[in-house]
Amino acid sequence: MATSGADRTATRLAALPGIRRTPSPKLEQFVLPRFLDHATCDALIDRIDAAARPSTIADPNGDEYFRTSSTCDLDHRDALVAEINARLHDLMGIPLPYGEPLQGQRYEVGEEFKAHTDYFDPHGADWETYCTIPGQRSWTLMIYLNEPPAGGATRFLATGKIHQPETGKLLAWNNVGRDGTINPDTLHHGMKVRKGRKYIVTKWFRERPWPWAEGELG
Numbered sequence: 512m513a514t515s516g517a518d519r520t521a522t523r524l525a526a527l528p529g530i531r532r533t534p535s536p537k538l539e540q541f542v543l544p545r546f547l548d549h550a551t552c553d554a555l556i557d558r559i560d561a562a563a564r565p566s567t568i569a570d571p572n573g574d575e576y577f578r579t580s581s582t583c584d585l586d587h588r589d590a591l592v593a594e595i596n597a598r599l600h601d602l603m604g605i606p607l608p609y610g611e612p613l614q615g616q617r618y619e620v621g622e623e624f625k626a627h628t629d630y631f632d633p634h635g636a637d638w639e640t641y642c643t644i645p646g647q648r649s650w651t652l653m654i655y656l657n658e659p660p661a662g663g664a665t666r667f668l669a670t671g672k673i674h675q676p677e678t679g680k681l682l683a684w685n686n687v688g689r690d691g692t693i694n695p696d697t698l699h700h701g702m703k704v705r706k707g708r709k710y711i712v713t714k715w716f717r718e719r720p721w722p723w724a725e726g727e728l729g
């Protein structure tokens with residue numbers, strides 16, 4: 512059988528020095544501590560603070576407190592953003608066009624992103640808007656940019672695994688199975704921050720190229 516893209520990515524990640532695989536048959540997940548250094552994390556935090564807007568969700572479910580954080584669309588014409596984005600693609604072995612623009616997320620005390628999946632519901636009202644061109648989301652990468660004094664962990668409900676924020680730590684998981692169908696066992700919860708603020712970067716990969724603006728990818 513031919514090796515799918517998902518297989519190649521998982522194999523590539525598994526071979527990285529210092530990476531840990533979450534031992535579960537339910538989802539493919541990896542943790543790489545200290546992927547970014549503190550100075551880089553601080554520089555990204557400054558950019559997030561400079562351009563944060565209220566976070567949104569696809570297929571709203573009527574709960575206005577479902578995702579209470581702020582989001583920043585990072586500028587890919589910014590050399591630091593472009594460099595980190597290129598490092599993430601290189602890590603995954605996925606060509607640049609297949610990634611969404613990098614985003615930053617900020618949570619204040621009491622803010623959270625309730626249990627959700629990152630893939631789009633193929634039967635949901637928003638599928639056409641978000642997926643007609645680039646297709647489904649495949650892998651998610653998340654990097655914790657700081658360590659809030661309390662709260663802010665990411666909990667995966669199917670495995671029970673709780674990931675604590677650690678400055679520079681990267682978390683990777685595949686939202687779809689090897690056959691490309693959605694994996695509901697990727698359900699996860701960005702838990703409430705109890706003290707301080709939490710900052711992360713999120714990066715999503717797609718089945719097909721993202722409609723990047725002219726010149727945006729360098």
Ligand SMILES: O=C(O)CCC(=O)C(=O)O
Nearest residue numbers: 624664665700701702713
């Ligand atoms: O903040 C977290 O820990 C999770 C964030 C998340 O799941 C997302 O942005 O899709």
Ligand SMILES: [Fe+2]
Nearest residue numbers: 627628629699
């Ligand atoms: Fe998520």
